[in-house]
Amino acid sequence: xxxxxxxxxxxxxxxxxxxxxxxxxxxxxxxxxxxxxxxxxxxxxxxxxxxxxxxxxxxxxxxxxxxxxxxxxxxxxxxxxxxxxxxxxxxxxxxxxxxxxxxxxxxxxxxxxxxxxxxxxxxxxxxxxxxxxxxxxxxxxxxxxxxxxxxxxxxxxxxxxxxxxxxxxxxxxxxxxxxxxxxxxxxxxxxxxxxxxxxxxxxxxxxxxxxxxxxxxxxxxxxxxxxxxxxxxxxxxxxxxxxxxxxxxxxxxxxxxxxxxxxxxxxxxxxxxxxxxxxxxxxxxxxxxxxxxxxxxxxxxxxxxxxxx
Amino acid sequence: xxxxxxxxxxxxxxxxxxxxxxxxxxxxxxxxxxxxxxxxxxxxxxxxxxxxxxxxxxxxxxxxxxxxxxxxxxxxxxxxxxxxxxxxxxxxxxxxxxxxxxxxxxxxxxxxxxxxxxxxxxxxxxxxxxxxxxxxxxxxxxxxxxxxxxxxxxxxxxxxxxxxxxxxxxxxxxxxxxxxxxxxxxxxxxxxxxxxxxxxxxxxxxxxxxxxxxxxxxxxxxxxxxxxxxxxxxxxxxxxxxxxxxxxxxxx
Numbered sequence: 090x091x092x093x094x095x096x097x098x099x100x101x102x103x104x105x106x107x108x109x110x111x112x113x114x115x116x117x118x119x120x121x122x123x124x125x126x127x128x129x130x131x132x133x134x135x136x137x138x139x140x141x142x143x144x145x146x147x148x149x150x151x152x153x154x155x156x157x158x159x160x161x162x163x164x165x166x167x168x169x170x171x172x173x174x175x176x177x178x179x180x181x182x183x184x185x186x187x188x189x190x191x192x193x194x195x196x197x198x199x200x201x202x203x204x205x206x207x208x209x210x211x212x213x214x215x216x217x218x219x220x221x222x223x224x225x226x227x228x229x230x231x232x233x234x235x236x237x238x239x240x241x242x243x244x245x246x247x248x249x250x251x252x253x254x255x256x257x258x259x260x261x262x263x264x265x266x267x268x269x270x271x272x273x274x275x276x277x278x279x280x281x282x283x284x285x286x287x288x289x290x291x292x293x294x295x296x297x298x299x300x301x302x303x304x305x306x307x308x309x310x311x312x313x314x315x316x317x318x319x320x321x322x323x324x325x326x327x328x329x330x331x332x333x334x335x336x337x338x339x340x341x342x343x344x345x346x347x348x349x350x351x352x353x354x355x356x357x358x359x360x361x362x363x364x365x366x367x368x369x370x371x372x373x374x375x376x377x378x379x380x381x382x383x384x385x386x387x388x389x390x391x392x393x394x395x396x397x398x
Numbered sequence: 399x400x401x402x403x404x405x406x407x408x409x410x411x412x413x414x415x416x417x418x419x420x421x422x423x424x425x426x427x428x429x430x431x432x433x434x435x436x437x438x439x440x441x442x443x444x445x446x447x448x449x450x451x452x453x454x455x456x457x458x459x460x461x462x463x464x465x466x467x468x469x470x471x472x473x474x475x476x477x478x479x480x481x482x483x484x485x486x487x488x489x490x491x492x493x494x495x496x497x498x499x500x501x502x503x504x505x506x507x508x509x510x511x512x513x514x515x516x517x518x519x520x521x522x523x524x525x526x527x528x529x530x531x532x533x534x535x536x537x538x539x540x541x542x543x544x545x546x547x548x549x550x551x552x553x554x555x556x557x558x559x560x561x562x563x564x565x566x567x568x569x570x571x572x573x574x575x576x577x578x579x580x581x582x583x584x585x586x587x588x589x590x591x592x593x594x595x596x597x598x599x600x601x602x603x604x605x606x607x608x609x610x611x612x613x614x615x616x617x618x619x620x621x622x623x624x625x626x627x628x629x630x631x632x633x634x635x636x637x638x639x640x641x642x643x644x645x646x647x648x649x650x
Contacts, residue, residue, distance in 0.1 A: 103650070104650055141491045142490055142491060142649075143487055143490055143491060143649060144645075144649050144650075145644075145645050145649045145650060163493035163494075163495065164493070166491060166492055166493040167493050169491070171491050173484075173487065175484060176484075177483070177484035177485055177487045177488065178483075178485050178488065179413075179479075179480075179483060179485045180483060181416070182409075187488075190405050190409055190488070191488055191492070193401050193402060193404065193405030193408075194402050194405055194406075194488060194489055194492035194493075194494050195402075195492050195493065196399070196401045196402055196493070197401065198401055238488075
């Protein structure tokens with residue numbers, strides 16, 4: 090399998106001396122659905138900006154499908170579609186024009202791009218709005234417009250920076266379904282998101298950035314297998330007793346009807362429920378207090394911070 | 399590359415056409431006022447300049463002033479807004495060579511300069527009988543002027559960080575240069591010292607050549623004027639290309 094994106098020793102220091110990237114290495118295989126996670130200011134958008142040609146790097150090397158960015162910058166731009174985090178279109182331009190112009194910048198004629206624009210706008214449920222100016226769209230529609238624009242030149246690699254921020258649940262799920270479909274068809278997708286369940290449900294491989302450094306790069310499966318404990322919330326319709334005996338698990342009474350339980354690797358939910366039943370605690374509803382990936386993410390980023398301090 | 403260039407210039411032309419009330423209409427009003435006040439009311443008292451009636455004498459200057467202002471403001475505003483709303487990223491993530499980006503924006507400025515220049519010319523023709531002595535000298539001067547000031551506007555937009563930065567140069571640099579470049583008078587009437595100073599102002603060469611195109615009279619040699627304008631245009635083109643390629647205030 091060919092490497093879709095290879096980043097070696099990438100550094101970026103801004104003019105105000107902020108060190109956004111501290112020599113990061115990353116590798117994304119062709120056809121992968123890859124998550125790039127990190128908190129605010131971790132360096133995700135900077136890394137993406139450099140790969141897409143929006144920012145100058147300070148040092149390091151970027152290769153896309155075997156092409157070196159230093160010598161094949163424009164060839165690389167043909168292979169990548171970017172959906173950025175911030176809205177970056179002319180707000181007074183009609184949305185169909187935005188797509189056709191983007192295709193034009195890639196050397197695709199207006200007549201050829203019109204058909205592709207129609208397919209994408211229909212898929213993004215924006216076809217009826219094609220003559221409206223971008224300013225008149227809702228936040229979610231603007232995001233879908235940017236996704237359509239990123240795909241207008243049919244790139245091999247799609248980079249999505251917070252693609253579903255501000256998008257309602259229904260549309261978010263339809264975007265996920267579409268992304269899964271184009272990934273199945275062979276498109277490499279690199280995703281940054283704050284919704285960790287989005288990364289968990291879509292991505293096969295993952296890298297976590299923290300303060301400009303890669304703190305973890307592995308497969309999603311391997312990473313999730315590192316989860317040593319899980320926090321769940323048990324809810325009851327009857328009042329919980331004041332004292333609950335902890336037998337192989339930790340628990341905390343949140344209020345009269347809910348209980349927070351920390352499950353270790355040596356105890357499962359059935360054992361906990363049986364144990365509580367013995368104490369006459371009836372559980373009517375179980376839910377996860379924290380996404381599994383979220384638990385790991387916080388653990389890894391906090392661990393690095395405490396090591397540094 | 400041709401399609402990318404066509405896309406940029408089409409977008410530019412559509413942009414200023416959409417807002418024609420702000421871009422094309424005001425110069426027509428301003429021109430009419432200039433003709434009425436400077437030409438009509440004051441012109442009769444001034445009489446002739448370089449052997450030409452003052453009302454006619456100021457016409458090339460008025461047309462060229464609108465070309466300068468519109469070419470400059472088109473590129474400075476368009477590129478600054480593209481930076482401001484980040485839509486410049488649409489071009490930067492695409493495989494468009496930097497020289498094509500520059501050429502696209504400059505062409506937009508030249509087209510607006512031409513459109514507004516023609517509109518002003520038509521307006522002027524309603525007031526005064528205008529004849530052009532040499533269409534080629536007029537067109538060459540127009541083209542060099544529009545390219546030069548589009549490039550200057552582009553460089554201004556690269557460095558501009560706020561809307562104030564976009565308006566400072568036209569108000570405090572461009573306007574004085576325009577008025578002191580012999581727009582409404584021949585520099586021959588100035589004392590020798592100020593004549594020499596005027597020769598450092600590129601607008602003097604533009605107006606002088608443009609007037610040569612209209613009336614066949616000028617204060618300096620056409621070849622000298624064109625050489626000065628070509629050298630300045632070339633220098634500005636190199637600076638603009640270098641700044642764009644380096645991504646100054648765009649990719650840093």
